[in-house]
Amino acid sequence: MKYYLIGLAVVIAGLIWFLSMPASDDLVVYSGRSKALVDPLIRDFEELTGITVNVRYGGTTQLAVALMEEGDRSPADLFWSQDAGALGAVEKENLLAGLPDELLSTVPERFRNSSGTWVATSGRARVLAYSTTRADADSVNELSDLARPEFSGRVGWAPSNGSFQAFVTAMQVVHGDEHTRDWLLAMKNNNTRIYNNNTGILQAIAAGEIDYGITNHYYLLRALNEDPDFPVAQKFFEPGDVGNLINVAGIGILNASSQKEDALRFVEFLLSQDAQDWFTGEVFEYPVTSADTGEAQQQLEQLLEMSPDVNLDALSDLESTLQLLREVGLL
Amino acid sequence: MLRALEGDWAVSADLLWRQRNLMLLANTLSLTGGVLLVTTLIAFPLAWLTSRTDLPGRRIFTLLGVLPLAIPGYVLAYALLGLGGVNGTVAQLTGFVIPRPSGYWGSLIAISLYTFPYLYLNLRAGLMGLDPSTEEAARSLGSSHSTILFRVVVPQLKPAFYAGMLIIGLYVLGDFGAVSLMRFETFSYALYLQYAASYDRIYAAWIALMLLTLTCSILFVEYRLLRGLLFHRTGSGSSRTFQPVKLGNWKWMAWGFIALIAVAALVVPVWTILFWMMRGFDASIWSGLAAALQSSFIASAPAALLAAVLAVPLAYIAVRFPSKTNNALQRTAYLGYATPPLALALALIFFTLNTAPFLYQTLILLVIAYALHFLAEAIGPIRSSLYQASPRLEEAARSMGLGPVKAFMHSTFPLLRNGLLMGGAIVFLSSMKELPITYLLSPIGFETLAISVWSYSNEAMFAEAAPFALTILIFSVFFVGLLFAREWKRT
Numbered sequence: 001m002k003y004y005l006i007g008l009a010v011v012i013a014g015l016i017w018f019l020s021m022p023a024s025d026d027l028v029v030y031s032g033r034s035k036a037l038v039d040p041l042i043r044d045f046e047e048l049t050g051i052t053v054n055v056r057y058g059g060t061t062q063l064a065v066a067l068m069e070e071g072d073r074s075p076a077d078l079f080w081s082q083d084a085g086a087l088g089a090v091e092k093e094n095l096l097a098g099l100p101d102e103l104l105s106t107v108p109e110r111f112r113n114s115s116g117t118w119v120a121t122s123g124r125a126r127v128l129a130y131s132t133t134r135a136d137a138d139s140v141n142e143l144s145d146l147a148r149p150e151f152s153g154r155v156g157w158a159p160s161n162g163s164f165q166a167f168v169t170a171m172q173v174v175h176g177d178e179h180t181r182d183w184l185l186a187m188k189n190n191n192t193r194i195y196n197n198n199t200g201i202l203q204a205i206a207a208g209e210i211d212y213g214i215t216n217h218y219y220l221l222r223a224l225n226e227d228p229d230f231p232v233a234q235k236f237f238e239p240g241d242v243g244n245l246i247n248v249a250g251i252g253i254l255n256a257s258s259q260k261e262d263a264l265r266f267v268e269f270l271l272s273q274d275a276q277d278w279f280t281g282e283v284f285e286y287p288v289t290s291a292d293t294g295e296a297q298q299q300l301e302q303l304l305e306m307s308p309d310v311n312l313d314a315l316s317d318l319e320s321t322l323q324l325l326r327e328v329g330l331l
Numbered sequence: 332m333l334r335a336l337e338g339d340w341a342v343s344a345d346l347l348w349r350q351r352n353l354m355l356l357a358n359t360l361s362l363t364g365g366v367l368l369v370t371t372l373i374a375f376p377l378a379w380l381t382s383r384t385d386l387p388g389r390r391i392f393t394l395l396g397v398l399p400l401a402i403p404g405y406v407l408a409y410a411l412l413g414l415g416g417v418n419g420t421v422a423q424l425t426g427f428v429i430p431r432p433s434g435y436w437g438s439l440i441a442i443s444l445y446t447f448p449y450l451y452l453n454l455r456a457g458l459m460g461l462d463p464s465t466e467e468a469a470r471s472l473g474s475s476h477s478t479i480l481f482r483v484v485v486p487q488l489k490p491a492f493y494a495g496m497l498i499i500g501l502y503v504l505g506d507f508g509a510v511s512l513m514r515f516e517t518f519s520y521a522l523y524l525q526y527a528a529s530y531d532r533i534y535a536a537w538i539a540l541m542l543l544t545l546t547c548s549i550l551f552v553e554y555r556l557l558r559g560l561l562f563h564r565t566g567s568g569s570s571r572t573f574q575p576v577k578l579g580n581w582k583w584m585a586w587g588f589i590a591l592i593a594v595a596a597l598v599v600p601v602w603t604i605l606f607w608m609m610r611g612f613d614a615s616i617w618s619g620l621a622a623a624l625q626s627s628f629i630a631s632a633p634a635a636l637l638a639a640v641l642a643v644p645l646a647y648i649a650v651r652f653p654s655k656t657n658n659a660l661q662r663t664a665y666l667g668y669a670t671p672p673l674a675l676a677l678a679l680i681f682f683t684l685n686t687a688p689f690l691y692q693t694l695i696l697l698v699i700a701y702a703l704h705f706l707a708e709a710i711g712p713i714r715s716s717l718y719q720a721s722p723r724l725e726e727a728a729r730s731m732g733l734g735p736v737k738a739f740m741h742s743t744f745p746l747l748r749n750g751l752l753m754g755g756a757i758v759f760l761s762s763m764k765e766l767p768i769t770y771l772l773s774p775i776g777f778e779t780l781a782i783s784v785w786s787y788s789n790e791a792m793f794a795e796a797a798p799f800a801l802t803i804l805i806f807s808v809f810f811v812g813l814l815f816a817r818e819w820k821r822t
Contacts, residue, residue, distance in 0.1 A: 058771065075692065202791075226794060
């Protein structure tokens, strides 16, 4: 009995301690980007500016829904999302404040939304991943090739994954619903195997379950960084093919923020050369802006050349894509 | 829940009655049934061996029955997946390529391996609390060991069976991690996808409602099954300790059985974690480890305590005063368990911001949320012990002039200790690996071990995830060990 009373006392003491903590004016970021990817960058920002940043890490979707639930009572100053869709959803509820034009003009038009409420911070491309031992990568040049009979049961995809869905949205924008539906059905009837996410696809290729997969580009780069013998390689489809779509991570300042100035400094920092170099060098992503003419600039140009020109507003509306995916029985 | 009613009825009806949903429902029910069967086949022999026999090493094996709870489901699924394929562990060790587990069987194995402890703990608490005199009476009438086991012991374990199976059943209904990795499409998986992708809180609420309907029907079945059960002593005399069954040469078989489960449920995932760690060990990770450990502990321990404390009165009134209202009250705890954690977290955000905004994103709210969600896990073991504690003791205490609370504390409460410890332990381990609630309700910057594991492994940074997963495991061994050490000291 005594133990339980002591335990209860501890709980109550903890309660009082937490309640008495002063409300701070630190910057609060809701980040759908995981800590593993961005923590060092945030520490750099703190060191550079002296502003303390508190981050709530979570799934992008979960945080977006939480922001909607919190509304104007949200403690968050910034929402840093893994994809365009979540930012679009938050914007639709009028939760985002605008960003200044000077800042927006530093990134190509393709990497910001039209109303100027959020901006991309880095990009990732869709690619074809393939086995280094069993696949003939030269025989695949465009997405539609994968629906050919010779690839039956050898391809993997992840219909529940946000990046995949954004890619289907892009396909609808570029080629229309009819074409997209036909392709999805052709792929499905070609026994394309369903995986949970990009990592699952890569591991299945390595394990010999499938020979090809459509994934994001950076998972493989990371896997190779850990294990140079990982038996998977990747390539782009033909230039402009919708299979090379760029998905972006992006950030916006919330209306509920009481510290919009500091929040803006954070956004500016993420678009600075140092931060962009960090995304390319450490996270293996693509830059969305470049001030100098080094490797980053080349990467950016390559990316703009390879990827289809689809604007971010179009990507932020997933509703019709989900409907289509449900219709063909993939969701 | 109000949100569901805001939706467009026609569209909702469409979502509800899609033909695909029926297929998903069939998948879900067959998986639930399969898991219940497999977990019973694992948990019952293990519980009997560790509580009723002279099997050498049974104390260590007791830990085996609990620890799989400490392994996050997706880690176990990753580990099982890593066994098969041309570059899988089995192929590397033996040269034979086995297919990677997937689909129904993959999900069945994975989920069974990390849920059987729920049943095990209930059964063990039940077995230890049984009054040996009934079995002695049966033996004196000439019954054999196996007859006694199935005609006398098993029927008395009904509350424990039902409680464990209820938790497991509800768990399977809501499980997302393993089925998604194993690519087996269940109801919850499909519903989760619609939820995650559409940012639509109205359908999300519908999803929660559909799950709750399923839960209610299961709870009703359980209620019908439990009605009128009484297992306490009615005569005079006090219960004695058991004479353990001598296993003799059967112990080899028992060891084999236990070794098989240990390999599948513990060795494989632990080995996988160690393998991840060897791939790229980064010393700088240790600094984050201590903080994460502390966070996990200060959230999970009070939650376990709170859940155990809340569970006692709920279980008590349901067992001692079984009216319709009281039973319904106790079953509300299961609704909290069956509500998808994400929906529960969102509901609590809505609720606290509108009633007690100062609590929002504090540790207190997190602890309360854990306790509410996992309360059902604590009720089972406590209720099982309570069925065996005679109300006569308490009445005697009352007759000696003690007040109702004091009488309960002095007579019944000590008999509940096993159940309380087990209930608390389950809630503790579950809270340690909980994700969605932690994500949304914890204080800002609060990083538990589970969040770190998930965050790294989701980015395919398994080497970085490994130390955190290992810490969850080691810490759980330590904590559960402490609990059992108390019990062993008494015997």
